[in-house]
Amino acid sequence: MRIFPWIMLAACAIFCSGCLWENTESSMDDVSYLPLDDSEYPYADIPRVVIETENFKDIRNRETLVPARLQIYGKDSPESEILELTVRGRGNSTYHTPKYGLKLEFTEKTSLLGMPKNRDWALLSKYGDKTLIRDYMMTRLANWLGAPFTPRMQFVEVYLNREYKGVFMLSETIKFSKKRINLAQNDSNFLFEKEDSKKVDDPFFETLDGNLIHIQEPKRVSEENIQVAKAHLDSFETYLHRQDFWGEDSIENWLNIHDFLVYYWIQEFAKNEDGKFTRSVFFYWTRGGQIHFGPLWDFDLGFGNESRKQYSMPENWFIRNYRWNRFILMDYRMSKRAKEYWEDHRETFHALIDSIPLYKKQIEKAAKNEFKRWPILDNAFLWALRHSYDSHDEAVDSMTVWMEKRFQWIEDNL
Template sequence: EAASSEPTGLPIIYLNTENNSEIASKDEYINGNIRVVGGRNFPSLELMDMEIRGRGNSTWEHPKKPYQMKLDSKQEFLGMAEDKKWLFLAEYSDKTMLRNRMAFELGYLSSLAWTPDTEFAEVYLNGVYNGTYHISQKVEEGGDRVDLGDSGFLLEIDQLERLDQDDVSFNTDRYLVNIKEPELVLDDAQYQYISRYINEFEDALFSANFANPTTGYAAYINIDSFVDWFLINEIVKNVDAQWWSSIFFHVIPGEKINMGPLWDFDLSFGNVDYADSQYAQGWWVRDNEWIERLLDDPAFVQRVKTRFAYFKSKQTHMLNQIDDYAAYLQYAQAENDDKWQTFGEYVWPNPVFFDTHQEEVNYLKTWFTNRMTWLDGAIQTL
């Protein structure tokens, strides 16, 4: 199934695996090569060796698969800063294909240290058109990604059943924390240090004098990063950000804990049917235990109010961005649907589904508008 001759305006990525092998594993890379035809707006990439594997949790179960690709050497990719690893997000259950991108747009507007850069592309796999993909930088350590210096840690609140066998994690009283980077040995000095430090922070946060600016939680965290992480995840009502997964934070020894980076927003902006995060009204991430406790401090609440006013001032910008991206994907999303035929069909976990891309986009815009209206009132009552 080739794409039709209708040019979509997106760059085209040709992925080929050795012996046309299927990409069947999330653990084992298979060898192959890649070529990018950038067209007018993007740099091309000459044929280059790569390795590729599956990725994702719930998203891996869909027929259109997400991938992680590792290039032979660090390369700029579709104009994004050079690196080896690139993620191919399928955006199968988000029929707008825009939820991850719009959450990241909020990240670009925020004070968070780094938010992944992304571009859309058409992908051919072993000569067969495989749809429109959202190509993203990976959440990992690096000078132009998560800057951990020489000794920092990238951490993720996660679930035991989601861990890989070689993952190293520790527990606080409230969460399981997976050490994403660096690769550690259980109970070595670095492990002892970071598990103790995060537990000390949590103990301070839940202590009687938690609001004391020198001995309370403020001694441990970059407060602005917690405010922005909370507000962005609350605005889009990211289902996983309450306590489940993809809750990233990072710390360099001797410095404060930073929340972020943002990750995994396909089940946000109302695209979920198994949780109250479906609705534009109501709190969600406020019930994260760390956030809930921080909001017991009037000084933190005041920062949240001030910062929400800033994000509220960006509402029109965000709605315009949605329209711009929807127009940009006008042809690509149609080609993608010719291949995958999801419009008008239930795809887990859609609460509603529509016959056209524009109707999906309108639902996203209406949901976002209603969300900002509700929060504008609710935040005043904190």
Template sequence: MLKKYALFLFIAAAFLCCKKSAKVDEVIPVTPVVTVDSAVLTSVKIEAKNNVGKITTDITCTIANGEITAVVPDYKVGKKFALTYAVKNKGTNIKNGDTLQVSGVTVTDFTKPVTLSVISKSGVTNTYTVKIKVFTGLPILYITSASAIVSKEVYVKGKVVIDANQAYPQDVTSMTMQIRGHGNSTWTLSAFLKKPYRVKFDSKISMLGMTAAKNWVLLANYDDKTLMRNRIAMLLARRLGSDWAPDSRFVEVVLNGDFVGNYLLTPQVEVNKGRVDINELTDKNVTDADNTGGYLLELDQKRDADVWFNSNKGYPFAVKSPDVPTAKQLAYIKKYIQDTEDAIYAANFTDPVNGYQKYLNSDSFVNWYLTNEIVQNEDARLFSSIFYYKDRNGKLGMGPVWDFDLSGGNIDYTVAKNPTGIWFIRDDGWFLRLAQDPAFIIKVRNRWAAIKDKEVKQIFTDIDQTAADLKLSQQKNFERWPILNTYVWPNAVVLGSYDKEVAYYKDFLQQRINWMDANMSSW
């Protein structure tokens, strides 16, 4: 029995040993590593050694979402560069159309966006769009004048070349033009070293995607150290539907080879399609029906226009269009303004049929009013740049809004320096009387309720985005005009840095908006 049991154990042990040995000798299949073919750029650079005389430091491009972008810090170097490419897999070719791009060697013109085809060894293809900007990334206007620009009345002949810097469409990039000074205190005050300009083309030209026209303005924003008060207010006005609120673009200006700073390019206030788009009067409009419009007027205390008149309340109205009204046209618009004013101050002024609403478009007045009240615009309180229009067979409207460099707390000599405590625009002129009409009061309150949580709050997003867009531009501007530590009339504060100026502006507007909201029930 014991012999049988021992034999069983021996056989079992032998079986286990054989099985273990088999496991050791078993060949385990290895999964082969497959290299996935791809057409991917891992880095793109503009290297100084391959672009001698154009850059002194290597520039690493950003690659994101199929776009390759870079900003070259010098506006004088053009946009022809040799790019250095790194690819994921060997054997990958890069082509611009049919032209092979040899890394670090092939010079390509990047004036416009360039589409590159990246082709792997096996034929896998990927595409990238290359956008290379220069200087600050903003569009650049290269202006050459035949002589010095010394007058805001006399034009000087010249030429402008536009580098849209791939930010906006610009079909025509070089054109002849005329240029002169622009503005009042911004042109005449010797302390304002950076001057604004007005540009006039021979024919209508679209500038950076804006509606084509002959006349354009370059706002210097010298005393506004945020550089953005005009832009922010115009954006607000456009969102509120204020009549004919201007479009605008930030640009860099190089004048006769000299970089003169960051400017805001905007349409000139004029009767034109896409601007104040009303019927344009000429001396050929002779009938009574024709002469009901259109008119563009400016309330302007300077009283220096070619054609202007006073209302009985002493408000000076300049006739901006038509340029030279006929005697009949001038008589018509003078009477219409006076009839409007008389109706505003009449005993029955609240009558919806025979009161002031017979003559003016109250919705237009409300949108213009709120834009200027929110930013507390000094010039909009019966001084200048207060525009009115009247189209043919239409009522008197307000617009476009204009001139905001003395808004948002950028003033030290009136109550406008305080963000709270006063309805600044309401408490003067026609608005003071309109604010006595319950129907107009309701319009203002209802409009405020409709805009305060979206359109008004958007102001702060606009400011942050604009500050980001101007990050490089403001640095170059204040290198050219080092005034951040200097008082420029009529600054309320001198804070020493761009970021602090922007923060002050935001804080002023936040206080202003909070105060308006808290007090709107008593408007």
């Protein structure tokens, strides 16, 4: 990566502080910085990601790749050179909101904010999460519990085409890669995502139990290998229905139990609505090996933020009542292992609650910018905005109280 001369950085800092952006022609001119006007939304102690698309073209679908340039700013000046990439929309439900996510694909493998190099990155909008920290909390807990891979995420503020867009999570995407899911991209390794009928990406198949499964890896999977994957998951569902997990054909031949328990308990603790085997549930499999649940993803509808009142109450079992989870945990030995797992890790789960003030502090200033740009704290008009708050503090405090109640309910009902 080219290092900016310190003189140029200083000049950029002076020029960009409160600049007016008078030139609205093409953003792809040969310049050494992308202008940033932060006079209305001042620096908030987290990095700023500045993106300009070719001819300021709008990004409003998930298919069209729009050429763009990106630069990362610190407090007073750029902290990266200008990077070439393409940008498109991303997300499921949040894709249809005013503040939508972005998929970034660089021309070369690129390290962002110290995270390992890759071409593929995501900017997660967090529009449905008034605390802004639910996904980040999930990544902390998953790492503490030893999940094999959890996407690294960092808080950033985004400027797109010279317009402030708010607080996002800059995140690694889920894929096979040496620094992500460390499996080779070949015809023996499969990465699956459980989807639903609202949005099913090709290639996909439907299992015997009616689960819609998208094959994310291999990228260009043959019809023959689609049938190989379908046959294996069909056989797994047939096995689950037999409810004979501990004979000669042990469930450990089919399922990595450690990874399942990490996945299960984080989903259950959060009562994550998508985690009830609805969508955004990832798992991977190597021919001849076990099914591994994970990586964990998408917790906007968790930790008390569910779209339906009966889901958002801190009481009652949730994840274990649905689909594969139900069959797996119906077995008394698996249920016993799940109970023991909670008992062995209960302090780790409570540590997440204790750490909330640290995460809140990271974005305290940025949250003021966010809700100035998107004044939705007291609105309850969207599927994920059911709760009304007077402030960001109140939103975080409400979630904290919910998590304390959830923790105690699990303790009392193991």
